[in-house]
Structures are given as C-alpha cells and as structure tokens.
Amino acid sequence: MSGSNASNELGSKDFWDRFISRLRKEKEKESALRWYVIRAEEYLRENKGIKLCDHSAGDINAFLTKASRNTRIQVWQFQQIVSAIQNLFLVDDLPCSKDIDWSYWKNASHSLSENHPTLAREQGLLPSQKSGRITGSKKQVYEKHGALLDKLVQEIRVRNYSIRTEQAYLHWAIRYLCFLDGKDPLKFGNSAIASFLQDLAVRNRVAASTQNQALNALVFLYQYVLKTDIGELSEFIRAKRPRRLPVVLSPHEIALLLENMTGVYHLIACLLYGSGMRLMECIRQRVQNVDFDYNMIVVRDGKGLKDRVAPLPQTLVQRLRSQIEAVEKIHQDDLENGYGAVFLPDALDRKYPNAVREFGWQYLFPSSRLSVDPRSGMARRHHIHENSVQKVLKKAAAETGITKRVNCHALRHSFATHLLENGQDIRTIQELLGHANVSTTMIYTHVLNRGGKGVVSPLDHLL
Numbered sequence: 001m002s003g004s005n006a007s008n009e010l011g012s013k014d015f016w017d018r019f020i021s022r023l024r025k026e027k028e029k030e031s032a033l034r035w036y037v038i039r040a041e042e043y044l045r046e047n048k049g050i051k052l053c054d055h056s057a058g059d060i061n062a063f064l065t066k067a068s069r070n071t072r073i074q075v076w077q078f079q080q081i082v083s084a085i086q087n088l089f090l091v092d093d094l095p096c097s098k099d100i101d102w103s104y105w106k107n108a109s110h111s112l113s114e115n116h117p118t119l120a121r122e123q124g125l126l127p128s129q130k131s132g133r134i135t136g137s138k139k140q141v142y143e144k145h146g147a148l149l150d151k152l153v154q155e156i157r158v159r160n161y162s163i164r165t166e167q168a169y170l171h172w173a174i175r176y177l178c179f180l181d182g183k184d185p186l187k188f189g190n191s192a193i194a195s196f197l198q199d200l201a202v203r204n205r206v207a208a209s210t211q212n213q214a215l216n217a218l219v220f221l222y223q224y225v226l227k228t229d230i231g232e233l234s235e236f237i238r239a240k241r242p243r244r245l246p247v248v249l250s251p252h253e254i255a256l257l258l259e260n261m262t263g264v265y266h267l268i269a270c271l272l273y274g275s276g277m278r279l280m281e282c283i284r285q286r287v288q289n290v291d292f293d294y295n296m297i298v299v300r301d302g303k304g305l306k307d308r309v310a311p312l313p314q315t316l317v318q319r320l321r322s323q324i325e326a327v328e329k330i331h332q333d334d335l336e337n338g339y340g341a342v343f344l345p346d347a348l349d350r351k352y353p354n355a356v357r358e359f360g361w362q363y364l365f366p367s368s369r370l371s372v373d374p375r376s377g378m379a380r381r382h383h384i385h386e387n388s389v390q391k392v393l394k395k396a397a398a399e400t401g402i403t404k405r406v407n408c409h410a411l412r413h414s415f416a417t418h419l420l421e422n423g424q425d426i427r428t429i430q431e432l433l434g435h436a437n438v439s440t441t442m443i444y445t446h447v448l449n450r451g452g453k454g455v456v457s458p459l460d461h462l463l
Contacts, residue, residue, distance in 0.1 A: 160305065
C-alpha cells in the first residue's frame with residue numbers, strides 16, 4: 001500500500017504505518033484500508049503546504065463541509081472520509097482533533113428515506129402509484145385492491161390525519177386484506193374483523209395498543225371507505241394491557257448521562273430533558289421557532305397536529321445562539337454553492353416559493369450532508385435522522401453504567417417527574433407536555449406516592 005503523496009507532505013513513511021495500524025486496532029476491514037489512505041491523501045492535497053500540526057478545526061470543517069455537498073457519494077463513503085481524517089489527527093493525538101464534533105459529522109450524515117414521516121406526505125403518492133415497487137405477498141393485494149387503498153389514503157388526508165396515522169392505517173388494511181386472502185372485504189363483516197384481531201393477539205402475540213390500533217384502522221376502513229356499519233363486534237380474545245410505569249432517571253443519572261455526550265448530540269439531549277419535547281419535535285425544530293426574548297421554543301405540529309410552547313432553559317441560551325450561527329454559516333455556504341433549499345410542510349413551498357431558501361425555515365439541527373430527492377433530483381439539507389440521536393444516547397448510557405432502559409423518551413419522562421417533585425402543578429406540566437387529558441400526565445405522580453419518598457418500609461422501623 002502506497003501513501004507516497006501524503007508521505008511527501010508529512011516526510012515520514014512511518015506515520016502511515018502507524019495510521020494503518022490504528023485502523024486495524026479499530027477493526028476496519030483490510031480491503032478498506034487503502035481507501036482510508038486515499039481519503040486522507042485527498043484531505044492533505046486540499047491543504048497542501050500546511051504541516052499537520054498546524055491544521056486548525058476550521059480547515060477540517062471546511063473540507064468536510066465541501067465533501068458533504070458531493071451528492072454522488074453514498075452515506076458510508078462520507079462516513080469513511082470523516083473517519084479517515086479523524087484517525088489522521090489521532091495518530092499523534094493532535095490537539096485540533098478535540099475541537100471537532102466527529103460524532104455529528106459521522107452520525108448526522110444518514111439520509112432520510114422517502115418513506116420517512118418528514119418527507120412521505122410531501123410526495124402525495126397514492127398506494128396504486130407505488131405498487132411497482134412492492135414485492136412479495138403484498139404485491140397481489142396492491143394489484144387487486146389498489147383503488148380501495150387509494151380511497152383509504154384519500155379519506156385519511158381529507159381529515160388531515162398525521163402521516164404516521166396514514167402509514168399505520170394503510171399497513172393494517174393491507175394485513176387485513178392478506179388475512180382475507182385477497183377476497184372482497186364487503187363480503188365479510190364483524191366476524192372476520194374479530195377473527196383477525198384475535199389472530200393478532202393469539203398467534204402474533206401483539207401488545208394491547210397494537211391490537212387497538214388495528215381495530216381503529218379497520219373501523220375507519222369500513223365506516224369511511226366501504227361505507228358499511230360493522231355493528232357490534234363478536235367476542236374475541238383481547239391482548240392484555242399492561243400497566244407500565246415510565247422510566248425516570250434521577251438528576252444524578254441525568255448529569256452522568258449528559259457528561260458522556262458532546263457536541264450537537266449533547267445539546268439535543270439537554271433540550272429533550274430541559275424542555276420536555278419529544279424526539280421528533282426537537283429535531284424538526286426550525287431556526288425561527290426559538291424565541292430568546294420570551295425564553296420559549298414553539299413546537300409546531302406536535303402530536304395530534306397541536307402547537308404549544310416549551311420552556312427554553314437559560315443554561316442553553318448561549319449554546320443555542322452558537323448553534324444558530326453555525327446553521328447560518330452552513331446555509332450561506334450552501335446558497336453560494338447553488339443549494340440551500342429545505343423541506344417545507346403543507347405545500348408552503350408552492351404558496352411561498354422563496355421560503356425554501358430563507359434562513360428562518362432552516363432546521364435547527366441539520367444533517368451533516370446534502371440529500372438528493374430521488375423523484376425531483378433536488379439536493380436539500382434535511383434535519384438529522386432520529387436514529388443517530390438514539391444511537392449516541394444509548395452509547396452514552398452504556399458508558400455511564402446506567403442499568404435502566406434509557407432512551408430519548410426517558411428524558412421527557414424525567415422532565416415531567418422532576419418538575420412535579422419540585423412542586424410544579426400538574427396542569428402546568430400537562431400543558432408543557434402537550435397532553436390532551438390530565439389523566440395522562442397523572443402517571444408521573446407515581447414518584448410521589450410510591451417508593452422511598454412516599455412509603456417508609458417496615459424493615460426500616462426494625463433497624
């Protein structure tokens with residue numbers, strides 16, 4: 001393996017031996033090692049004449065930003081470029097590597113699929129228009145009942161249901177039609193629905209919430225699409241609904257978790273805990289929704305398509321200002337290179353054609369690379385993928401040694417519980433969380449009347 005070009009820059013072949021040795025310790029594939037060298041050489045040629053120890057974080061970020069606009073490379077190739085440059089500076093542990101948010105560059109590069117909830121509604125495609133991409137047992141259902149599925153989706157969209165509801169109801173309608181073996185659902189009534197729901201509980205062992213979702217989907221199908229009253233359902237085995245308590249981290253555990261996170265993902269985790277937002281509500285935030293004057297964040301189209309306000313933690317004000325400045329720089333660079341468009345909801349791009357390139361509409365947490373829409377060919381910078389946040393948070397929890405089942409929603413649970421512990425009234429917490437009914441919020445009172453704070457164990461009276 002030759003690294004002659006880069007060796008001339010660095011004046012040491014031994015450096016490249018140590019570079020490759022480091023990659024092997026990280027268990028990179030042997031077949032990929034030469035590509036890491038090639039990626040590193042490309043970076044060095046871009047910064048020719050500058051000693052490696054004199055490189056700055058600005059040099060690295062500028063190169064990665066340029067690479068992020070190369071829409072011809074795949075996600076894994078971009079991640080390989082990031083990893084190659086990171087290891088280039090870690091061979092001798094050069095200080096400038098500590099100023100780079102490597103986790104952001106790697107994990108925030110995942111593109112949103114065309115079926116992702118953020119983008120799927122924008123396509124406006126009906127099931128019959130997607131039937132060509134369907135394979136397996138579902139293909140026959142799409143071919144035979146395409147008009148029925150189209151009507152189902154149209155009825156859902158007329159009522160402005162969320163894209164996740166649309167996807168769920170379509171999924172259950174297809175599964176039900178498969179259960180009927182492609183037969184006309186009008187010939188079957190409540191007995192067929194009951195049999196299907198019982199099969200879900202008995203053979204598939206689904207949760208009660210899943211069975212209820214399937215029931216709602218089929219009731220919608222018969223009532224609004226087939227225009228048939230199914231009447232009372234015959235008896236069927238219902239999945240038992242468990243009574244689960246939310247996973248709540250103590251303030252000490254929250255502090256330990258956040259200490260093991262850095263950069264953009266640390267900021268996101270702080271916002272999830274500090275404002276009580278859901279994960280998708282957080283990563284879909286636009287720059288214009290952050291209100292520093294009123295110390296709040298406006299949550300648009302939350303669960304149930306409801307707007308609300310969330311508190312803006314004072315400790316995050318400066319970091320959010322810095323994040324917005326970083327987004328503005330990325331946006332200006334994108335505009336100068338002929339990009340800068342962003343996804344707009346509800347056909348706003350047709351109503352306000354220039355808004356797609358306005359700074360206020362840009363995502364607060366943009367992806368580290370551009371994505372190409374496979375239908376229109378337009379390159380845009382979407383928000384970071386939610387899976388990358390979950391992945392980083394899970395890794396931080398494992399490194400911390402927290403044995404609880406930690407996920408992003410646990411930070412929201414902890415937000416509500418800690419507010420309640422600190423004396424905040426339940427109705428205020430209900431509004432901050434966006435719950436339609438206070439009974440949903442009441443689950444967080446479990447910390448006040450159970451466990452060590454609510455009950456003294458009789459064992460303690462003996463000691």
